[in-house]
Amino acid sequence: MNQHLRQIVxxxxxxxxxxxxxxxxxxxxxxxISLHDLFLYLTGNENxxxxxILIREFRLTRVLTAIIAGASLSVSGLLMQxxxxxxxAGPYVLGISSGAGLGVALLxxxxxxxxxxAFQTGGGLMVVLAAAAGAGLVMMIIIAASLKMRDNxxxxxxxxxxxxxxxxxxxxxxxxxxxxxxxSFVIWGMGSxxxxxxxxxxxxxxxxxxxIMGTIYLCKPLNLFLLGEDYARVSGVKxxxxxxxxxxxxxxxxxxxxxxxxxxxxxxxAVPHITRWIFKTQNHFVLIAGVxxxxxxxxxxxxxxxxxxxxxxxxxxxxxxxxxGIPVIVYIVIKNQKNxx
Amino acid sequence: MTVAHHIATHYLxxxxxxxxxxxxxxxxxxxxxxxxxxxxxxSGKSTLxxxxxxxxxxxxxxxxxxxxxxxxxxxxxxxxxxxxxSSKPFAINNFKVAQVVATGRAPYTNWTNVLNNNDKFLIEKxxxxxxxxxIADKKTDAISDGERQKTMIARALAQNTPIIILDEPTAxxxxxxxxxxxxxxxxxxxxxxxxxxxxxxxxxxxxxxVNNIWFCNKQLVYSDTPxxxxxxxxxxxxxxx
Numbered sequence: 045m046n047q048h049l050r051q052i053v054x055x056x057x058x059x060x061x062x063x064x065x066x067x068x069x070x071x072x073x074x075x076x077i078s079l080h081d082l083f084l085y086l087t088g089n090e091n092x093x094x095x096x097i098l099i100r101e102f103r104l105t106r107v108l109t110a111i112i113a114g115a116s117l118s119v120s121g122l123l124m125q126x127x128x129x130x131x132x133a134g135p136y137v138l139g140i141s142s143g144a145g146l147g148v149a150l151l152x153x154x155x156x157x158x159x160x161x162a163f164q165t166g167g168g169l170m171v172v173l174a175a176a177a178g179a180g181l182v183m184m185i186i187i188a189a190s191l192k193m194r195d196n197x198x199x200x201x202x203x204x205x206x207x208x209x210x211x212x213x214x215x216x217x218x219x220x221x222x223x224x225x226x227x228s229f230v231i232w233g234m235g236s237x238x239x240x241x242x243x244x245x246x247x248x249x250x251x252x253x254x255x256i257m258g259t260i261y262l263c264k265p266l267n268l269f270l271l272g273e274d275y276a277r278v279s280g281v282k283x284x285x286x287x288x289x290x291x292x293x294x295x296x297x298x299x300x301x302x303x304x305x306x307x308x309x310x311x312x313x314a315v316p317h318i319t320r321w322i323f324k325t326q327n328h329f330v331l332i333a334g335v336x337x338x339x340x341x342x343x344x345x346x347x348x349x350x351x352x353x354x355x356x357x358x359x360x361x362x363x364x365x366x367x368x369g370i371p372v373i374v375y376i377v378i379k380n381q382k383n384x385x
Numbered sequence: 386m387t388v389a390h391h392i393a394t395h396y397l398x399x400x401x402x403x404x405x406x407x408x409x410x411x412x413x414x415x416x417x418x419x420x421x422x423x424x425x426x427x428s429g430k431s432t433l434x435x436x437x438x439x440x441x442x443x444x445x446x447x448x449x450x451x452x453x454x455x456x457x458x459x460x461x462x463x464x465x466x467x468x469x470x471s472s473k474p475f476a477i478n479n480f481k482v483a484q485v486v487a488t489g490r491a492p493y494t495n496w497t498n499v500l501n502n503n504d505k506f507l508i509e510k511x512x513x514x515x516x517x518x519x520i521a522d523k524k525t526d527a528i529s530d531g532e533r534q535k536t537m538i539a540r541a542l543a544q545n546t547p548i549i550i551l552d553e554p555t556a557x558x559x560x561x562x563x564x565x566x567x568x569x570x571x572x573x574x575x576x577x578x579x580x581x582x583x584x585x586x587x588x589x590x591x592x593x594x595v596n597n598i599w600f601c602n603k604q605l606v607y608s609d610t611p612x613x614x615x616x617x618x619x620x621x622x623x624x625x626x
Contacts, residue, residue, distance in 0.1 A: 264491065268488055268491055272473075274471055274473075275469070277439075277460055278467065278468070278469040280459075280460050280492040282460050283460075325479065326478075
């Protein structure tokens with residue numbers, strides 16, 4: 045009971061922090077927009093100084109994207125760490141983000157051969173589908189490998205090698221593509237929370253939120269899976285179905301975020317560990333809610349950092365998450381003698 | 386529960402892929418019964434147990450549990466019939482011993498995994514049967530291998546199945562704990578009408594108390610009472626070694 049009370053308090057504190065960061069992130073950026081402007085916008089009042097379109101398309105969309113990207117990547121990282129029984133699993137490390145990148149590259153750079161720009165003509169949904177398909181391809185290879193080779197390190201190395209092959213293929217595609225497409229692809233590759241329109245964001249919301257909610261149904265089997273595959277099966281878990289469910293959810297979550305925001309690294313690995321550490325539990329019922337809010341916080345902090353140097357423009361979000369996320373991962377690797385799995 | 390639970394195998398072959406470890410196994414056991422699965426290292430004991438559990442597929446033949454083929458059952462149906470204690474120590478931290486024991490109730494809870502009073506009663510009873518009350522609140526990384534073993538046995542008891550399969554449950558235990566465990570398994574059989582199948586190398590402790598011995602030798606499984614088994618040359622050689 046004591047532990048439950050503590051977890052509720054921690055959750056309340058995180059929620060308060062998230063709301064604070066939401067407001068702070070909202071006011072951070074090149075244009076001065078105050079909370080009063082947000083209040084006027086939300087209550088539907090006229091605002092002569094800041095047009096509503098600026099608030100909606102630029103600021104609100106960016107902050108909500110940060111929240112949903114942080115939450116989605118963290119959830120897919122958590123699911124992958126449990127299913128692979130590997131503390132270093134995550135959509136970025138295992139090459140899932142690279143796979144999504146390959147899908148996008150094939151679409152964007154491929155479209156350039158026909159004189160089109162996929163980001164503009166194909167529309168958001170095409171990019172999502174391409175990214176999810178690419179992510180699914182890599183995930184299938186990784187799952188097949190992890191069934192054959194029970195060794196965690198081998199699977200990680202395979203993920204890294206796959207990412208290397210994919211980046212080589214992407215380089216080749218870039219070599220042959222026209223400069224305009226290459227530029228838009230390279231910028232996409234740096235990661236950005238600002239490239240989305242409000243319509244793109246609504247696609248993300250419609251895809252990601254139901255999937256994240258759906259993972260609550262997986263909490264019980266995921267908890268049992270922590271005891272090992274045999275114990276999960278003798279406890280009545282359909283392990284095969286669980287793997288497929290996790291496979292689909294992680295690919296679509298990581299794939300769709302990657303499609304719109306670029307490959308954002310290290311959130312997926314780092315946030316589940318931070319969450320286990322603050323909530324002191326392995327219970328997925330607590331962890332799912334925990335990673336959603338911690339992931340959102342992590343991403344908003346990264347977004348605030350990337351916009352705090354407004355005089356020089358916006359820093360690539362990928363660099364910010366790497367610089368803030370990698371120390372956490374280094375800490376995990378060093379401390380992993382007391383392993384989680 | 387008037388019908389006695391039973392396990393029957395018909396010309397069963399077990400193994401991995403093309404490699405058959407044991408062939409033509411036709412065994413039958415009816416509750417209550419305490420069975421010792423004996424045999425040398427690598428003779429196929431674990432493979433047979435894992436096949437009985439439905440963890441690996443039968444290469445040939447069929448297993449019937451209380452009249453139903455194991456292949457026709459869902460994982461959930463099986464989990465209400467057979468409990469399992471693996472020989473491999475599990476490696477999971479950040480879990481309390483009591484929480485691990487509680488996972489034994491998973492087949493009976495809904496997706497929210499909320500435990501009712503009966504669940505809680507069975508969990509507490511399993512913990513006290515194994516005498517691990519003192520470590521119930523400890524994290525699993527702070528206990529010994531033997532205590533982990535007892536935790537997983539308690540977990541299988543909490544599952545409250547008519548059949549319990551244990552793969553070398555005495556391996557990590559000290560001598561008094563071995564004797565306690567065997568006494569407790571005996572009680573499960575005599576008082577609760579269960580079928581207990583346990584592989585073990587502690588023959589001296591188990592032979593006096595079991596009803597039957599299944600002996601894995603040269604790709605075959607021999608089944609007989611301990612008295613008759615002692616007449617069998619291969620078993621005598623194995624036992625005296």
